[in-house]
Amino acid sequence: MSTWTAVPDLGPGPHGAVYPPDRAAWRAWLEAHHATAKGVWLIYYKKGSGMPTIAYPDMVKECLCFGWIDSRVSKLDEARYLQLITPRKPKSVWSKINKGYIEELEREGLLMPAGIAKIDAAKADGSWTALDEVEALVIPEDLAATLAASPAAQATFATYSPSTLKLALTKLAAAKRPETRQKRLTELIALATEGKKPVP
Incomplete structure (x- = not known):
């Protein structure tokens, strides 16, 4: 079974960082922390590093399952970079790509209650169709x-x-x-x- 590896806080800001080598590891982290964490820096290894790294679409899909969203990217070192992942804010707009992922996740039965709640709220406040x-x-x-x-x-x-x-x-x-x-x-x-x- 895949495991996730936590690393010390990298600052600036209150968020620590996590290195999930694959989708299963990332889902496990979100399942454990999505309701309590304010965000996390996700570590990617660059191509050619020889290290396993979660694919970007897989990362986004798991974020959607738990009501989170990807944000800004920052270089960590020559082999790695970071991306800030946080809970989706109220009235955050939804892209066509992400709505397509939602349909896929619904068919596969992967959406979690936290993710469904964000979708329902977006449909109620208009942010679901804003784009x-x-x-x-x-x-x-x-x-x-x-x-x-x-x-x-x-x-x-x-x-x-x-x-x-x-x-x-x-x-x-x-x-x-x-x-x-x-x-x-x-x-x-x-x-x-x-x-x-x-x-x-």
């Missing part, structure tokens, strides 16, 4: 109006690839407060006016 128009690359009204008033920004937006446009739209859709959305809208327009792309 549907983003996936379809629909320009929201506030962005369209702002672009219409800024020819330079509009010209840059017209050159964005689908993936870049999706990134810009996701930033807006993920804003939980009107003032946050307005700030991100202003930032996107400023970048586009300078001929630049948004960054993750």
